[in-house]
Amino acid sequence: MTEETSQDVVQGREIQIHDPSLRDGHHAVRHNLGADQLRAYAQAANAAGIPVVEVGHGNGLGASSLQVGRARLTDDEMLTVVREALTESKLGVFLLPGWATIDDIKNAIARGVDLIRIGVHCTEGDLAERHLGYLRDEGVDAHGVLLMSHMASPEKLAEECARLVGFGATGVGILDSSGHFLPSDVTERIAAMRAAVDVPVMFHGHNNLGMAVANSIAAAEAGADILDACARGFGAGAGNTQLEVLVPVLERLGYRTGIDLYRLLDAADLAERELMPAPPTIDSLSIVSGLAGVFSGFKNRVLDISAREGVDPRDVFFELGRRQAVAGQEDLIVDVALALRGARAEESHDGQ
Amino acid sequence: MNAAGRLSAAVLGAGLIGIDLTTKIMRSDYLDLRLVAGRDAANSGLWQAARLGLPVAAGGITSLVEVDDPFDVVFDATVASAHAEHAEKLSVLGTMLIDLTPSRLGQMIIPTVNRADICSHRDVSMVSCGGQASVPILHAIAKAHEIDYIEVVTTAATLSVGRGTRLNLDEYVGTTKEAVRYFTGVNDVKAILNISPARPPATFRVAMTLIGQDLTLDSVLPLVTGVASELRSFVGGFDVKACTVNDDKAFISVEVTSSGDRIPKYAGNLDIINATAIHVAECYAADRLSMAGLKMS
Numbered sequence: 001m002t003e004e005t006s007q008d009v010v011q012g013r014e015i016q017i018h019d020p021s022l023r024d025g026h027h028a029v030r031h032n033l034g035a036d037q038l039r040a041y042a043q044a045a046n047a048a049g050i051p052v053v054e055v056g057h058g059n060g061l062g063a064s065s066l067q068v069g070r071a072r073l074t075d076d077e078m079l080t081v082v083r084e085a086l087t088e089s090k091l092g093v094f095l096l097p098g099w100a101t102i103d104d105i106k107n108a109i110a111r112g113v114d115l116i117r118i119g120v121h122c123t124e125g126d127l128a129e130r131h132l133g134y135l136r137d138e139g140v141d142a143h144g145v146l147l148m149s150h151m152a153s154p155e156k157l158a159e160e161c162a163r164l165v166g167f168g169a170t171g172v173g174i175l176d177s178s179g180h181f182l183p184s185d186v187t188e189r190i191a192a193m194r195a196a197v198d199v200p201v202m203f204h205g206h207n208n209l210g211m212a213v214a215n216s217i218a219a220a221e222a223g224a225d226i227l228d229a230c231a232r233g234f235g236a237g238a239g240n241t242q243l244e245v246l247v248p249v250l251e252r253l254g255y256r257t258g259i260d261l262y263r264l265l266d267a268a269d270l271a272e273r274e275l276m277p278a279p280p281t282i283d284s285l286s287i288v289s290g291l292a293g294v295f296s297g298f299k300n301r302v303l304d305i306s307a308r309e310g311v312d313p314r315d316v317f318f319e320l321g322r323r324q325a326v327a328g329q330e331d332l333i334v335d336v337a338l339a340l341r342g343a344r345a346e347e348s349h350d351g352q
Numbered sequence: 353m354n355a356a357g358r359l360s361a362a363v364l365g366a367g368l369i370g371i372d373l374t375t376k377i378m379r380s381d382y383l384d385l386r387l388v389a390g391r392d393a394a395n396s397g398l399w400q401a402a403r404l405g406l407p408v409a410a411g412g413i414t415s416l417v418e419v420d421d422p423f424d425v426v427f428d429a430t431v432a433s434a435h436a437e438h439a440e441k442l443s444v445l446g447t448m449l450i451d452l453t454p455s456r457l458g459q460m461i462i463p464t465v466n467r468a469d470i471c472s473h474r475d476v477s478m479v480s481c482g483g484q485a486s487v488p489i490l491h492a493i494a495k496a497h498e499i500d501y502i503e504v505v506t507t508a509a510t511l512s513v514g515r516g517t518r519l520n521l522d523e524y525v526g527t528t529k530e531a532v533r534y535f536t537g538v539n540d541v542k543a544i545l546n547i548s549p550a551r552p553p554a555t556f557r558v559a560m561t562l563i564g565q566d567l568t569l570d571s572v573l574p575l576v577t578g579v580a581s582e583l584r585s586f587v588g589g590f591d592v593k594a595c596t597v598n599d600d601k602a603f604i605s606v607e608v609t610s611s612g613d614r615i616p617k618y619a620g621n622l623d624i625i626n627a628t629a630i631h632v633a634e635c636y637a638a639d640r641l642s643m644a645g646l647k648m649s
Contacts, residue, residue: 065503066601098521122549326546326550
């Protein structure tokens with residue numbers, strides 16, 4: 001970019017942008033992207049110089065299921081198409097232990113994946129021990145990332161990150177899976193993690209409370225090396241950090257991303273045109289899910305089941321928050337909706 | 353067999369599962385618990401067993417082999433990778449080996465489905481906690497309907513999932529999936545495991561979804577309630593939380609609370625596999641005793 005940068009102390013520091021549009025964006029379209037869509041966006045991201053492009057079902061390898069939605073394409077189809085499209089950018093995948101197995105990892109490696117992220121709930125780092133150990137032995141870049149990170153203190157997150165590095169992680173990070181954080185929350189957490197490990201530290205924001213870009217900047221200022229962002233914020237619920245906003249904001253602050261602005265904007269335009277019926281917005285239910293601290297990806301299932309059972313989806317989200325549902329526990333939605341309907345029937349009975 | 357007509361039994365493995373098993377076996381009318389064996393004399397599980405007045409040994413499998421009178425029944429509560437050696441050493445002694453690890457080596461037993469297979473095998477597998485909670489229901493539904501796909505999602509509280517299980521997530525998923533396929537005859541099966549960090553801890557839970565065009569609530573609900581009441585005869589805390597049928601999909605969620613003993617109420621995952629293992633041992637004992645009775649008459 002030609003614009004003069006600020007005189008900030010951060011001048012020149014490099015931030016690596018990791019783009020999960022083709023993975024997290026899947027939550028917004030019920031995991032229904034086709035091969036032409038994946039190819040078109042991957043080519044555009046590659047042309048813009050985005051360092052890492054992640055692809056897959058929204059919940060990662062092996063996650064296509066009734067629990068979280070079935071994907072239109074198989075993992076193999078997705079990996080093949082995007083691998084072919086990426087000549088410069090690295091190919092990334094995401095997976096959750098308990099959902100994907102080491103067989104899925106072996107298959108992804110055989111298909112040319114460069115970076116594998118192992119996601120675990122923020123207090124359960126040791127669920128990734130075996131997978132990270134396997135990848136260390138195979139010599140594959142493997143990052144350990146902590147989901148639903150608002151549910152743990154900065155100290156706990158730092159401790160889990162140190163454990164992940166001990167298991168073999170070559171990078172660590174946190175996901176604000178519910179879009180619950182405010183910038184000061186992020187500053188505290190990233191600073192604690194930065195102090196605990198000497199591998200790259202990542203932050204992944206969601207925009208439920210309109211804070212995704214601000215939170216990402218807070219993360220960079222607290223020492224994060226990798227920031228996740230998606231074209232047009234393509235992601236679950238209110239969407240993720242908006243890629244084509246974040247990159248120029250970082251550059252204005254003096255960070256270097258190595259990304260070409262015009263080609264980035266072209267990629268974002270293509271994403272809006274080809275990948276999504278409409279860009280994510282902060283609708284009322286997304287605000288509720290952010291406040292309740294529930295994974296944004298629950299939104300479509302909560303809407304479907306609430307409509308079927310005749311209950312208020314906002315009540316469902318707050319009750320899921322009270323039960324501390326974590327990513328992947330979509331099966332709880334039915335129980336919660338039935339319980340709310342039962343409670344309401346009882347109330348109206350008592351009133352008679 | 354001892355004078356009181358009970359089978360002699362030993363527990364191999366003194367972890368959380370082994371010690372809860374010990375407590376439960378001591379109440380059995382069919383089993384006479386004569387030894388709890390671990391591999392480390394300093395293990396707190398062995399101390400607990402000793403305090404209950406039981407003989408303990410720290411020689412692992414060797415403690416069970418080097419005895420004058422071989423055990424009738426041995427519960428293997430160690431780890432999957434050790435089971436093959438245990439089976440090999442005990443098979444020559446005629447011992448009935450009940451495997452609580454997810455090794456997948458012996459004949460899988462789901463008592464409400466294939467109780468009859470118990471007596472014709474000497475190494476029987478208890479599959480997995482999720483398998484014991486789901487297969488009885490899935491089997492009953494699959495027998496009465498045309499099922500195209502089955503999905504099983506298990507949720508266990510983080511405090512009830514020990515290091516062994518954390519390192520064996522892939523084995524858990526593989527074993528559960530294989531059991532569902534084997535017992536239902538449905539090939540397209542997915543198994544998923546979630547670990548919940550919620551406080552207070554979440555009760556052990558299994559959610560099942562089946563796809564089949566002839567599924568109706570009228571046909572599914574009686575099968576589910578029937579199997580649940582059968583299971584409650586030996587897993588008291590088994591409870592159906594939801595049963596819905598929409599379009600061509602049936603959704604059933606169940607929870608298991610522990611009956612107590614050495615484990616907290618939410619840890620139904622430990623309770624169901626232990627209660628099932630003892631039930632299997634008692635079925636075996638009852639069959640052995642009735643055969644002995646016939647011979648004597």
